[in-house]
Amino acid sequence: MFDYKLLSALAAVVEQAGFERAAHVLGLSQSAVSQRIKLLEARIGQPVLVRATPPSPTDIGRRLLNHVQQVRLLERDLQSVVPALDEGGIAERLRIALNADSLATWWAPAVGDFCAEHRLLTDLVVEDQDVGLKRMRAGEVAACLCGSERPVAGARSLLLGAMRYRALASPAFIARHFPHGVTAQALARSPALVFGPDDFLQHRYLASLGVEGGFEHHLCPSSEGFIRMTESGMGWGLVPELQVQEQLASGKLVELLSDRCIDVPLYWHHWRNGGQLLTQLTDHLAKKAGQWLVPLAAQ
Amino acid sequence: MFDYKLLSALAAVVEQAGFERAAHVLGLSQSAVSQRIKLLEARIGQPVLVRATPPSPTDIGRRLLNHVQQVRLLERDLQSVVPALDEGGIAERLRIALNADSLATWWAPAVGDFCAEHRLLTDLVVEDQDVGLKRMRAGEVAACLCGSERPVAGARSLLLGAMRYRALASPAFIARHFPHGVTAQALARSPALVFGPDDFLQHRYLASLGVEGGFEHHLCPSSEGFIRMTESGMGWGLVPELQVQEQLASGKLVELLSDRCIDVPLYWHHWRNGGQLLTQLTDHLAKKAGQWLVPLAAQ
Numbered sequence A, B: 001m002f003d004y005k006l007l008s009a010l011a012a013v014v015e016q017a018g019f020e021r022a023a024h025v026l027g028l029s030q031s032a033v034s035q036r037i038k039l040l041e042a043r044i045g046q047p048v049l050v051r052a053t054p055p056s057p058t059d060i061g062r063r064l065l066n067h068v069q070q071v072r073l074l075e076r077d078l079q080s081v082v083p084a085l086d087e088g089g090i091a092e093r094l095r096i097a098l099n100a101d102s103l104a105t106w107w108a109p110a111v112g113d114f115c116a117e118h119r120l121l122t123d124l125v126v127e128d129q130d131v132g133l134k135r136m137r138a139g140e141v142a143a144c145l146c147g148s149e150r151p152v153a154g155a156r157s158l159l160l161g162a163m164r165y166r167a168l169a170s171p172a173f174i175a176r177h178f179p180h181g182v183t184a185q186a187l188a189r190s191p192a193l194v195f196g197p198d199d200f201l202q203h204r205y206l207a208s209l210g211v212e213g214g215f216e217h218h219l220c221p222s223s224e225g226f227i228r229m230t231e232s233g234m235g236w237g238l239v240p241e242l243q244v245q246e247q248l249a250s251g252k253l254v255e256l257l258s259d260r261c262i263d264v265p266l267y268w269h270h271w272r273n274g275g276q277l278l279t280q281l282t283d284h285l286a287k288k289a290g291q292w293l294v295p296l297a298a299q
Helices: A004-015 A019-026 A030-044 A059-081 A100-104 A107-118 A129-137 A171-177 A184-189 A201-208 A223-231 A245-250 A276-291 B004-015 B019-026 B030-044 B059-081 B100-104 B107-118 B129-137 B171-177 B184-188 B201-208 B223-231 B245-250 B276-291
Strands: A092-098 A120-126 A143-146 A155-169 A192-194 A217-219 A237-240 A261-271 B092-098 B120-126 B143-146 B155-169 B192-194 B217-219 B237-240 B261-271
Touching: A004 A019, A004 A030, A004 A059, A019 A030, A059 A092, A059 A276, A092 A100, A092 A129, A092 A276, A100 A107, A100 A120, A100 A223, A100 B223, A107 A120, A107 A276, A107 B223, A129 A143, A129 A261, A143 A276, A155 A171, A155 A201, A155 A276, A184 A201, A192 A201, A192 A223, A192 A237, A201 A237, A201 A261, A223 A237, A223 B100, A223 B107, A223 B223, A261 A276, B004 B019, B004 B030, B004 B059, B019 B030, B059 B092, B059 B276, B092 B100, B092 B129, B092 B276, B100 B107, B100 B120, B100 B223, B107 B120, B107 B276, B129 B143, B129 B261, B143 B276, B155 B171, B155 B201, B155 B276, B184 B201, B192 B201, B192 B223, B192 B237, B201 B237, B201 B261, B223 B237, B261 B276
Parallel strands: A092 A120, A092 A143, A120 B217, A192 A217, A217 B120, B092 B120, B092 B143, B192 B217
Antiparallel strands: A143 A261, A155 A237, A155 A261, B143 B261, B155 B237, B155 B261
C-alpha cells in the first residue's frame, strides 16, 4: 500500500494553497508537512510540487492527487456502510473536465442541488473534448463531458443529449455586412468568431452552405466573451441556443439563416469503479440533463 | 532579413487551419506550401508546426507568427503613407492576452466598433496576469491586460481603471448556510467558489474579515460558469459587479455583507513600437474603458 500520510500531506498543501495552511488543517508543524512532501519525492524519485505561491502539483503530483481523491470516494462509500468510521462528513472532491459552453450554461443548474445535498466539491477543468479524454486516460480527472462516444479503458460513456447551436450576429453586423441579404458568399467574406483552433462549428456551418476554404475570424476562447463579441458586432458565430434566449427574444442577436442549427452531442465519461458518489452523480445527470439538452437526432 | 515567403506560408497554414486552404489563399500548390514550411524548419533547425488537424504552431512557430503579425502592423502604417502599396485593405490581426472576467464583461463593448472600423481581427488568449506578462516578454502577444503595473522591457503600461468585485451568493445558499446571519466564521465554513489556483480574491475577502486559513471550495475556471454556480447555490464567490447587475436587481444573487467590495486594477501593457494600429487601440481603450471600470482608489 501507498503511504497515505504522505499523500494526504500533498493533497493538503495543494487544496489549502500553501504549507502553512496545510499544516494547520493537518494539525502538524509546517516543517513536518515539508518533511512528508520531501519523503514522498524521495520515494518516487521526482518532485510532486512546484514550489511557487501557491504550490502547484507536477504531472506526477496531479496523478497522485487524483488517486487520493478516488481513494477518498471509495472510503466515503465504506463510511456510509460503517458509520462509526465517519469522521463527521468531510466534503468530497471530484475533478471533472468539461467543455466551456456546458459550464457557461446548463452544468451548474443541473448539478447544484446534487452538490449541496451530497456535500460534493468540484474541481472543474475546461478542456476541449480530445484533451478531456486524454486526462481521463492519464487518470487526472474522475469524469469528463465531451463530444465523442468512445470511452477510454476502464471507463463508461453515456449520451446525455446534444447542445443546439445557431449562427447569430447583431443587427448592426447584419446591416453592415449583408445589406443585400445573408448569402453564403457574403457570410464567407465577413468576420467570424471562432472559439479556438479546435472549433470547427463555423467551418461546418459554411460547408453546409457549400462554402469551403478559410475565412476571416477573431479567436475568442471564452464562452461568455464569444456572446459579448457577437453582441458588439465583431463577428458572426455559432452560439449555444441555451445561452442567448434573452438576446434572441429582445432582438439583440438575430439568426442569420432561419432554422439552421447544428446539434453537438455530449457524452458523460466516468470511471467504472469511481465509487458510489460518482455513480450517483452519473444517475443524476442521466435524469436531469434532458431539461437543457435536446435529444440527438439520428445522423 | 528573414525570408517572408516562408513566414507567410507558416502564417497562412495556421490562420487557415490547414495546408490546402493556405495554398488556396496564397495561390500556390499544396506541395509548394509544404516545401516552404520544410525549408523554414531546415533553416531554423527545429519544427515550426505540429502536424495535427488543424496544424498548430510550436513554441518557436508561435514566436515567428507573432513576428509576422508585428511586421504586418508596421507595413500597414506604411501603407497609409504610401497608398500605392496598399493591396486592398487586408484585415490585420492582433494577439492579445486578457483576463477571463474582462473578456466576459466590458472588453467587447469597448473595442467592438474600433475593430469594425479598423478591420482589426483579434486572437484573444485568456491568461491570468503573470502568464500574460510572460507572454509579452516572450513576444507571443502584442498587448496584454493584467493586474500589475510594471511593464516588461520594450513595453509600456497604462492604468485603465479597476474592476469592482462583490461577494455574492444565491438566496437559497444564504438560507442554508447562514440561518443566523452572515458571520465571518460561518462564511469560512461554507463552500466558496474559486476561479483557479491564482485566484486569491476569496482569501483576501475572508482575510479582510479577520479569517485566515483554508476553506472548502469548488474550482471553476470559467467566468460565466462561476456566475451559474453562484446562482445555483453551489457556493459564494467574488463576482465582477458589471457581470451581475441584472441578477442583483432581480434578487437572484445577494451581497453577503453590504457594501464591501474589492477593486482589482487593470493595466494595459503594449509594445512601444507595436505600430500605429496598436497605438490607436491603446488611445481608444484609454478613452473608453472608464465607461465600465471604476477609478482606482489610492491604496
